[in-house]
Amino acid sequence: MLILLLLLLLSHKKVVMNKKILVTGAGGFIGGFIVEESLRRGYETWAGVRSSTNREYLTDANIKFIDLKFGNKEELKRQLSEQKEKEGAWDCIIHNLGVTKCKNPDDFERINYGFVKNFTEALVETDTVPEQFVLMSSLGAWGIGDEKGFTPIRQSDVPHPNTRYGKSKLKAEQHLCSLSGFPYVIMRPTGVYGPREKDYYLMMKSIKYGFDFSVGYKRQQITFIYVKDLVKAIFLAIDKGVKQQAYFVSDGEAYTSTQFRKYVTSAMRKKFVIPVCVPLFFLKIVSCCAEFFASLTGAASTLNRDKYNIMKQRNWICDTTPLQEELGFKPDYLLERGVYETVTWYKKNGWL
Numbered sequence: 271m272l273i274l275l276l277l278l279l280l281s282h283k284k285v286v287m288n289k290k291i292l293v294t295g296a297g298g299f300i301g302g303f304i305v306e307e308s309l310r311r312g313y314e315t316w317a318g319v320r321s322s323t324n325r326e327y328l329t330d331a332n333i334k335f336i337d338l339k340f341g342n343k344e345e346l347k348r349q350l351s352e353q354k355e356k357e358g359a360w361d362c363i364i365h366n367l368g369v370t371k372c373k374n375p376d377d378f379e380r381i382n383y384g385f386v387k388n389f390t391e392a393l394v395e396t397d398t399v400p401e402q403f404v405l406m407s408s409l410g411a412w413g414i415g416d417e418k419g420f421t422p423i424r425q426s427d428v429p430h431p432n433t434r435y436g437k438s439k440l441k442a443e444q445h446l447c448s449l450s451g452f453p454y455v456i457m458r459p460t461g462v463y464g465p466r467e468k469d470y471y472l473m474m475k476s477i478k479y480g481f482d483f484s485v486g487y488k489r490q491q492i493t494f495i496y497v498k499d500l501v502k503a504i505f506l507a508i509d510k511g512v513k514q515q516a517y518f519v520s521d522g523e524a525y526t527s528t529q530f531r532k533y534v535t536s537a538m539r540k541k542f543v544i545p546v547c548v549p550l551f552f553l554k555i556v557s558c559c560a561e562f563f564a565s566l567t568g569a570a571s572t573l574n575r576d577k578y579n580i581m582k583q584r585n586w587i588c589d590t591t592p593l594q595e596e597l598g599f600k601p602d603y604l605l606e607r608g609v610y611e612t613v614t615w616y617k618k619n620g621w622l
Contacts, residue, residue, distance in 0.1 A: 292360040292400075294318035294338070294389075295367035299467050300406065300497060302327040304364055307501045309333070316360065318367065327466065340367070340385035346392040359398040362508055365389065366406045368439070371570045371577075375434055382438035387445050390452065402453050402513060404504055407443055409460045409493075409518060410436035415585035420491055420524075422589040425516065433576040443516070455507045456516035457500070460586055463608065464497030465615035469572070474613060477534045478622055482543050484527040485581045486550045492527065493520040493586045496608035499601045506597040518588035521601040521608075533606045537613035538622070550582050 291308045295301040296317035308315040309330055316334045319325065328335075336353070339345040353359065368382045386405065393399045413430040415423040431437045446454040463470040476483060484490075495503075503519050528545070535543050557578035564571030593599045603611070616622040 288314060289362065290314045290316065290358065290360045292316040292318055292336070292363045294340075294363070294365050295406075296328060297323035297325060298366065299464075300462060300500065301366045302466065303464070303497050303501050304366060304504065305330075305333060307505060311505070338389070340388055341380075343388040343392050346388055347396050350392055350396040350398045354396065354398050360400050362402045362404070363393075363400045364404040364406070364504060368406065370435055371572060371574065373564075373568055373570045378434045378438040379441065382435070383441040383445065386442040390446065390449060394449065394452070399452065402455055402508060402511070403446070404455045404457060404507065405442065405446060407439045407456050407458045407516075408436065409458050409520075409586065409588055410580065411439040411443060411458060412436075412518075412588075414583055415587065417488075417584040420489075420585050420587060422587045423518065423585070424589040425518070425592065433579045435576055447514075453513040455512055455514075457504060457507075457519055458516065458588075459495050459500050459519040460493040460588060462495055462497055462500055464612050465619075467497065467612070470612075471616065471621060472572075473530075474534050474538075474616065475622065477531060477543055478538060478540065480540075480543055482527070482531040482545045484545065484547050485553055486584070487547060488584055490526065490584045491524040491587050492530070493524055493588060494605050494608070495520050496601070496603035496611075499603050499608075502602065503593060503597065503599050506599055510597060512596065515592075515596070517593045517597070518590055519593060520588055520590055521604055522590050522594070523604060524587045525605055530605065530609070533609040534613060536606075537610040538617075553581065554578050 291313045293301055293304045293308065293316065296305050297319045305315055305317055305328060309332055314334070315332065316336055317328055318336055318338050319328070320337055338349055365386065367385060369377060372378055390403065409423065410433055411429060411431055412423050412427060413432050413436060429440050431440050443456055446452060446456065499521060500519055503517065531543060531545065557573050557575055560571045561574040613622065
């Protein structure tokens with residue numbers, strides 16, 4: 271009897287170890303951390319990246335690469351059929367591919383929604399639908415929260431995104447929900463920060479030089495999730511086998527820009543920083559001008575009308591109760607600890 275139990279345990283371990291996971295957008299900030307966690311768990315890990323993608327953080331010899339043609343459904347179907355025949359279909363797909371800024375505004379819908387539509391329809395039509403399909407969406411898909419009473423944004427609220435990015439993410443979510451029986455899991459993280467991230471890095475760099483810029487004079491509550499905690503939430507959903515569920519993801523706390531500055535200055539051991547509050551009307555003018563001049567040069571501007579709408583939003587608090595109760599999620603990093611680890615990484619790697 272004991273030998274039989276050992277054989278069963280070993281057999282179970284083998285099944286777990288052989289789980290095949292595809293991570294699209296693996297060359298990005300979040301994608302790299304998802305790949306690392308998948309490898310750490312011993313899964314057969316596939317990184318969906320283009321041939322031109324920087325693979326600086328995808329150097330593990332155990333990673334398998336594939337360049338999926340998301341813009342062409344027929345080509346995708348051919349690739350998925352070949353994958354199924356040669357390697358076997360993926361057990362889980364984490365679709366982390368997306369854009370947050372574009373040279374052409376139409377690319378938000380083309381990539382954030384169109385690629386999801388092509389991919390999921392190709393999976394259905396080639397009979398390669400995985401056990402779970404995790405979509406990386408965004409809190410921005412739900413739009414502006416209650417800016418008077420500051421009640422948390424909830425799943426039951428009617429979404430009304432006010433950015434092209436948020437609208438494209440919501441459209442992708444709605445497409446998944448329209449597919450009968452499709453095993454989707456939707457993650458809607460708030461602001462994601464951590465080592466290798468570049469937007470919050472610019473804020474930290476500004477603080478290093480003695481200035482901290484904030485926007486608007488009205489009360490603002492902002493939320494964060496450390497990248498490793500976001501990855502933790504993703505794999506909790508995979509471990510528990512949840513399907514047709516969506517979760518807002520944050521560390522469960524609300525912060526002010528002053529608190530963020532305090533944690534960054536403490537981590538940098540910087541004694542004096544000048545806070546500069548930029549009026550919203552001025553930011554709007556600068557954002558529109560930056561977007562206009564970027565369009566003339568064919569570049570994607572970090573500061574644009576979408577970014578303005580994001581920065582002017584006052585309430586980013588979201589309800590993470592389902593995440594806690596259904597997945598048992600508890601963050602390992604609140605903002606102070608996460609910022610300290612992030613700043614330490616930036617300094618060690620010569621970014622700060």
